[in-house]
Amino acid sequence: MDYQKVKQGFSLVLEGLGIDPNDPHFLETSERTARAWTNELCVGLIKENFTLTTFPLDSGDHPGMIVLQHIPVRSLCAHHLLPFTGEATVAYIPNEKLCGLSKLSRVVNFFARKPQVQEHLTSDVAVYLQEKLEPQGVGVIVKAKHMCMELRGVEHSGLMTTSSLLGTFLEVPVRSEFMALAHANHSSF
Ligand SMILES: [Zn+2]
Structure with missing residues (x-):
C-alpha cells in the first residue's frame, strides 16, 4: 500500500x-x-493479521451446528467507496477441528476491511473457513446497509442480504436449520 x-x-x-x-x-x-x-479501513488488503488457531474435536463428540450471530461488518463498496455496515452470521458443522468463537469475528473483520462487493465478502469468509477448518459445511449470511443507496441514487434504505453456503449447508435440512437460526434473532443496527 x-x-x-x-x-x-x-x-x-x-x-x-x-x-x-x-x-x-x-x-x-x-x-x-x-x-x-x-x-x-483497508487493512484487509494487507497480509492476514491473525492466526486461526484450531482445536481438535474430542473423539466421541459429535457437535451439531456452531453459530455466531451479530458479528459487526464494516466495509466499503467497490463501486462508490462509500461504507456498507451491518451484521454477519457465521456457522459451521465441524469434522475434526474447532476454532475459538472470537476468531470467527476476526475472520469477518479481516475480510471486511477493504473496498469490495458484499457478495465477495460473504463468499471469502465461507471459503476461508472451509479451507482452514475442513468442516462438514459452512454457512455465512451478511446483512448490510449500503450508504451508496441511502445517500445517492434512489435514496432508498439499502439493506442487502447475501449468503454463501458450502458442503452440508447446501442440503435442505441443514440449510433450513441455519436460515431459521440466522433470521430468528434480529437486532437493530
Ligand atoms: Zn456502492
Whole structure:
C-alpha cells in the first residue's frame, strides 16, 4: 500500500471539488483521511493479521451446528467507496477441528476491511473457513446497509442480504436449520 499516493489522491479530490485549501478545517484532511484508509479501513488488503488457531474435536463428540450471530461488518463498496455496515452470521458443522468463537469475528473483520462487493465478502469468509477448518459445511449470511443507496441514487434504505453456503449447508435440512437460526434473532443496527 502506498500512503503517499493515497494522500495525494485525497488532496486532488479536495482540489477538484474546489475546497479552499486554506480553510482551517481542511488543512490536514488529506493526511488524516489517508491514515484512516491505509491503517484501518483497508487493512484487509494487507497480509492476514491473525492466526486461526484450531482445536481438535474430542473423539466421541459429535457437535451439531456452531453459530455466531451479530458479528459487526464494516466495509466499503467497490463501486462508490462509500461504507456498507451491518451484521454477519457465521456457522459451521465441524469434522475434526474447532476454532475459538472470537476468531470467527476476526475472520469477518479481516475480510471486511477493504473496498469490495458484499457478495465477495460473504463468499471469502465461507471459503476461508472451509479451507482452514475442513468442516462438514459452512454457512455465512451478511446483512448490510449500503450508504451508496441511502445517500445517492434512489435514496432508498439499502439493506442487502447475501449468503454463501458450502458442503452440508447446501442440503435442505441443514440449510433450513441455519436460515431459521440466522433470521430468528434480529437486532437493530
Ligand atoms: Zn456502492
